[in-house]
């Protein structure tokens with residue numbers, strides 16, 4: 001199954017993606033973690049040291065030139081070998097394997113025309129989300145701008161993460177609407193740091209809602225450690241993630257039927 005995590009900045013996309021990958025790996029699944037964010041955060045949230053992170057694909061000018069060319073852009077570059085070549089293994093409690101790919105984003109690619117890098121990134125993302133029979137978790141860049149066909153193509157499910165505020169929910173609703181327009185109907189709203197109250201009915205907001213409480217143990221850990229794993233609340237986190245995955249799986253079945 002291939003799941004993307006989207007939402008406004010700072011709402012918990014990376015945290016939830018790291019938790020999901022970790023639970024799946026502990027259940028024996030192999031997981032590709034795709035960091036499509038500008039900040040190199042999914043690896044660090046999973047306990048990788050900054051120095052162990054792979055170089056973002058977008059900055060690999062050599063690869064871009066080799067696969068895309070420097071004149072007319074090849075929109076169908078060969079990318080089959082790239083996931084293995086570019087990934088790093090993320091240590092965990094196994095037995096499944098967690099592998100991290102860092103895409104970077106076009107906005108993070110600096111000045112000049114980034115068309116080539118963008119084409120390579122999109123090709124790789126659709127390849128790994130279309131052709132691989134493994135778990136793929138894509139941690140998307142904050143906001144809605146990136147949510148084009150290239151990044152969402154081949155994804156089975158979307159977790160829209162939001163804080164429980166009207167502005168946050170408006171962004172979540174825009175994301176839900178855009179993804180729906182692109183044919184991705186299997187969506188869940190993960191309401192993070194929710195402590196109760198009525199959720200406004202905004203058109204586009206995913207109908208299935210999961211609440212995540214504020215985790216004191218996570219906040220305490222984040223003061224000294226970038227990793228969001230190994231929390232005192234792990235049993236509660238695992239149960240929440242398991243429910244989320246079950247709901248997404250039944251949504252995927254319903255969409256396929």
Ligand SMILES: Nc1ncnc2c1ncn2[C@@H]1O[C@H](COP(=O)(O)OP(=O)(O)OP(=O)(O)O)[C@@H](O)[C@H]1O
Pocket residue numbers: 007008009010011012013014015016037039041141142192193212213214215216218219222228
């Ligand atoms: N339920 C929670 N309880 C306590 N702290 C949380 C919770 N969820 C997320 N956080 C903390 O909030 C911060 C932001 O979370 P995270 O980096 O996952 O958000 P993000 O949506 O990926 O942000 P960005 O848009 O910058 O990529 C992190 O320090 C994370 O540990």
Ligand SMILES: [Mg+2]
Pocket residue numbers: 013014015037041139
């Ligand atoms: Mg993030």
